[in-house]
Amino acid sequence: MEYIILAINAILVKNILLAEYLGNCPFMGVSKKMDTAVGMGVSVIFVITFATAITWFFHYYFLVAFHLEYLQTIVFILVIAALVQLVEMFLKKLVPPLYKALGIFLPLITTNCAVLGAALLCIRRDFDFVESSIFAFASGVGFSLALVLFSGIRERFEISHIPRALQDTAIALVMAGLMALAFLGFKGVDSSLKALTM
Amino acid sequence: MEKTLTKEFTKGFWEILPPFRLVLGLCPVLAVTKYAENGIGMGLATTFVLLFSNIIISSLKSIIPKKVRIAAYIVIIATFVVIVELLMQAFFFPIYEKLGIFIPLIVVNCIILGRAEAFASKNPIYLSAADGLGVGLGFTLSLFFVGSLREILGYGSFLGMDIMWETFKPFSFMIEAPGAFVCLGLLLAVINLISKK
Numbered sequence: 336m337e338y339i340i341l342a343i344n345a346i347l348v349k350n351i352l353l354a355e356y357l358g359n360c361p362f363m364g365v366s367k368k369m370d371t372a373v374g375m376g377v378s379v380i381f382v383i384t385f386a387t388a389i390t391w392f393f394h395y396y397f398l399v400a401f402h403l404e405y406l407q408t409i410v411f412i413l414v415i416a417a418l419v420q421l422v423e424m425f426l427k428k429l430v431p432p433l434y435k436a437l438g439i440f441l442p443l444i445t446t447n448c449a450v451l452g453a454a455l456l457c458i459r460r461d462f463d464f465v466e467s468s469i470f471a472f473a474s475g476v477g478f479s480l481a482l483v484l485f486s487g488i489r490e491r492f493e494i495s496h497i498p499r500a501l502q503d504t505a506i507a508l509v510m511a512g513l514m515a516l517a518f519l520g521f522k523g524v525d526s527s528l529k530a531l532t533m
Numbered sequence: 534m535e536k537t538l539t540k541e542f543t544k545g546f547w548e549i550l551p552p553f554r555l556v557l558g559l560c561p562v563l564a565v566t567k568y569a570e571n572g573i574g575m576g577l578a579t580t581f582v583l584l585f586s587n588i589i590i591s592s593l594k595s596i597i598p599k600k601v602r603i604a605a606y607i608v609i610i611a612t613f614v615v616i617v618e619l620l621m622q623a624f625f626f627p628i629y630e631k632l633g634i635f636i637p638l639i640v641v642n643c644i645i646l647g648r649a650e651a652f653a654s655k656n657p658i659y660l661s662a663a664d665g666l667g668v669g670l671g672f673t674l675s676l677f678f679v680g681s682l683r684e685i686l687g688y689g690s691f692l693g694m695d696i697m698w699e700t701f702k703p704f705s706f707m708i709e710a711p712g713a714f715v716c717l718g719l720l721l722a723v724i725n726l727i728s729k730k
Contacts, residue, residue, distance in 0.1 A: 354710050356564035360557060360643050405619060408637040409611040416604055445607070448560050448641040455634050500726040501718075504556050508718030515711040 338469050340528050345473035348525045351449050352481040353515040355456075358449030362482060363507055365440070372486035376479025378440045380472065382422060383450050386415045387471030390454040391464055411454055416445045449478055485514060541660050545667030551644050552675060552717075553724045558644040561635050562679060563713040569692050572680030574628040576673025578621065578636060580666065582613040583645050587653040587665030594654050606649045607640065614639045644672060683707045683716055 351357050358379075365375045390411050398404050423441045426434040444450060453474045457467040488510055497506050549555045552562050558579075565575045589609050590597075597605045618636050621629040629636065639645070648668055653661040684690060687707035689697035697703075706712045 356560050356710065356713070357638075359559040359563060363556060363559060405615060408615050408618065408640055409608065411637075412607055412611050412640050416607060442603075445603075446641045446643055446646055448638050451641050452634060452638055455637055459634060498722075500722045500729065502725075505718050505721040505725060508714050508721060510718075512711040512714030512716075512718060515709075515714055519709065519711060 338465070340525075341466060342469055342473040343528060344525055345470050346477040346480065347518065347521040350477045350481055350518050351453065351474040352478055353511070353518045355452070357452040358447050358478055361443060361447050361449075362485065362511070363504055365443075366482055366486040366489050366507070369483065369486045369490060371440075372482045373479075374437055375440045375443075376475075376482050378437045378444055379447065379449065379478050380475035382415075382419060382441075382444050383453050383475040383478070384468060384472045385422070386418050386450050387454045387457055388464070388468050389418060390414050391457060391462075391467045394458050407455075407458070411451060412445075415450055415454070419445050449474065481514065481518075485511065488514075538659065538663050542663040542667040545664070545669070545671035546674065547671075549668065549671075550675060550724075551668060551672045553721055554728075555644070555647070556721075557647050558642045558672070559717070560638065561642060562676060562717060563710070565632055565635055566676055566680040566683050566713065567687070567708050568631075568684050569677055569680035571628065571631055572676035572678075573673060574621075574625065575632055575635065576669070576676040578617050578632075579639055579642060579645070579672055580669025581617050582610060582639050583648060583669040583672075584662060584665040585613045586610045586645060587648060587661040588658055590649045590653040591656060591658045591661035597654075602654065603646070603650075606646060606654075610645050610649070611640045644668065679717060679720065682720075683712065687712065 345351070349355060352359065352362055361375060361379075365371050393410055393414055394404075394407065398407060398410060403410075419441055423434070426437065426441075453471050457470055462470060485507075489507060492506060501509070545551075547554070552558050561575050561579070565571045586606070586609050590606055593605075593609075614637060617639070618629075621632075621636065648664060652664050656664070681691060684692075685696065686704050689695060689701050689703045704712070707716060
């Protein structure tokens with residue numbers, strides 16, 4: 336039950352994009368078309384889950400064991416970069432159709448701050464391994480959910496009249512604000528879920 | 534066009550002012566601008582990393598192989614981020630606490646990698662340094678501006694001092710996540726409006 340609360344929290348209440356402010360560059364960059372948004376979302380779920388699980392191991396069995404915590408940032412980003420490369424090669428060899436669909440998004444994910452952010456948040460909040468994995472997976476799902484919903488709205492912009500100054504990113508940011516406002520409405524879900532488990 | 538030191542330095546303040554003219558590195562702009570003070574801290578930390586990573590990348594540009602350049606840039610940037618993290622922990626602890634996770638996240642700030650790829654990898658060291666410093670200070674300025682706006686409207690204070698009249702009711706909307714997005718979007722629209730003329 337705790338795990339379900341953790342997952343719902345990460346997906347809806349504390350959405351990584353709209354409440355934690357992580358991963359906004361791809362959010363603005365790839366949300367113009369629904370299918371690219373879906374591709375990016377799936378790749379992020381994939382990478383974020385594995386990256387968090389692996390960095391968790393690295394942190395506790397390598398960095399903490401040798402008292403090298405100050406190298407956290409470098410090690411984490413290298414692990415993520417290597418993982419992304421590995422996933423890319425793996426998909427290319429074994430699942431070519433999936434590689435074709437996701438290929439162009441994979442290199443972009445290295446610099447997606449949601450991935451590094453989720454890994455760092457798990458360490459800072461002292462999550463254990465299972466919690467970290469669930470948190471990362473749910474964050475990925477939350478990211479994709481917001482991204483896909485947002486791209487649906489953004490496709491509508493194409494056919495509407497928008498003042499010139501507001502075009503493109505400006506209106507997208509305002510729209511993201513309204514979406515964040517809608518997600519803020521989930522705040523009550525958290526406390527009612529906790530009350531259920533009491 | 535001739536590339537001069539002053540031109541490379543000043544273009545960061547308007548021509549490619551991040552994050553408005555160069556829509557990169559949005560996360561820190563949204564996340565740390567609840568207070569003007571945090572904005573300055575984040576901006577200066579980013580400037581430090583940007584300046585030194587630009588210098589190092591520019592001086593190593595002939596050594597780094599083309600194929601692994603992005604990985605090499607990330608390692609260089611990450612090194613400076615760790616340095617800035619340790620420095621802030623030692624000398625500016627309160628700000629370090631407030632910025633939290635966003636200090637290590639400077640590594641994945643697209644502005645830095647963007648400048649490395651678009652500028653430092655093609656230009657001599659002194660121009661890259663000017664570019665890094667200019668873009669970094671421009672970023673600091675934007676963060677400070679967004680931070681002041683949100684702090685004045687959201688808390689009725691500026692740099693921690695109360696400046697609004699007594700009956701002023703702060704808009705708590707401005708300090709929540711939605712306010713950050715809307716505020717940035719509207720500012721971007723204003724800047725578009727000015728520059729379209």
